[in-house]
Amino acid sequence: MRTRIKICGITRLEDALAAVALGVDALGFNFWAQSKRHVAPDVAGQIVRRLPPFVTTVGVFVNAMRFEIFNVAGEARMQAIQLHGDEPVGECSQYSFPVLYRLRAGEAWDEAALARSQATAFLLDTPSPAQGGAGVPFDWSLARPEIAGKPVILAGGLTPENVGEAVRRVRPYGVDVASGVESSPGVKDHEKLARFVEAVRRADAEEER
Numbered sequence: 001m002r003t004r005i006k007i008c009g010i011t012r013l014e015d016a017l018a019a020v021a022l023g024v025d026a027l028g029f030n031f032w033a034q035s036k037r038h039v040a041p042d043v044a045g046q047i048v049r050r051l052p053p054f055v056t057t058v059g060v061f062v063n064a065m066r067f068e069i070f071n072v073a074g075e076a077r078m079q080a081i082q083l084h085g086d087e088p089v090g091e092c093s094q095y096s097f098p099v100l101y102r103l104r105a106g107e108a109w110d111e112a113a114l115a116r117s118q119a120t121a122f123l124l125d126t127p128s129p130a131q132g133g134a135g136v137p138f139d140w141s142l143a144r145p146e147i148a149g150k151p152v153i154l155a156g157g158l159t160p161e162n163v164g165e166a167v168r169r170v171r172p173y174g175v176d177v178a179s180g181v182e183s184s185p186g187v188k189d190h191e192k193l194a195r196f197v198e199a200v201r202r203a204d205a206e207e208e209r
């Protein structure tokens with residue numbers, strides 16, 4: 001299986017186009033005002049208008065009100081949303097968008113509630129005082145390819161150097177990275193992007209042999 005790749009924290013068109021040219025599957029736009037990678041909805045919308053088809057745009061929200069999520073996701077032309085705060089998992093059913101729901105690795109989950117939920121996938125991230133994007137990996141033995149029958153997207157401190165090992169060990173549906181492919185917050189390093197994608201593809205190819 002080809003591991004899907006999401007590059008999160010896009011704030012600039014050139015970074016979005018570089019990631020797409022490398023064949024990534026999804027781009028994340030962070031609408032949490034306190035994020036170092038925050039992007040205004042109109043700026044995100046202008047970037048999205050310049051993207052080719054078949055690239056999923058994901059709006060990242062932290063404890064936002066429903067009406068704000070609908071307004072921002074609409075204006076910025078998001079195709080999916082990521083709930084990355086303390087939202088209860090039942091909140092996923094309130095949206096017509098596919099929802100990536102963040103789980104903190106190592107916490108005790110109510111698997112039955114997760115299975116009943118309308119989450120499309122679970123984004124498994126490092127528990128951290130910062131809501132996300134801290135660049136800190138967690139113990140991957142806590143991860144698995146699926147949780148409650150839904151695909152897992154592995155996140156938290158992934159880099160071009162460690163993502164191959166992460167994919168080999170966890171075999172997640174997808175991987176997600178923000179800080180590990182940056183030169184500074186919100187600015188992607190295109191060489192790191194290329195090495196990240198290549199490391200994932202190499203791990204995928206090893207699995208196929």
Ligand SMILES: O=C(O)c1ccccc1N[C@@H]1O[C@H](COP(=O)(O)O)[C@@H](O)[C@H]1O
Pocket residue numbers: 008009028030032035036037060062084125131132133134135136155156157158176177178179180
């Ligand atoms: O990136 C952020 O600033 C951020 C802020 C608030 C919520 C989520 C955020 N990013 C998400 O966190 C994961 C892990 O980031 P990193 O790779 O460890 O830097 C990232 O994949 C984003 O989805």
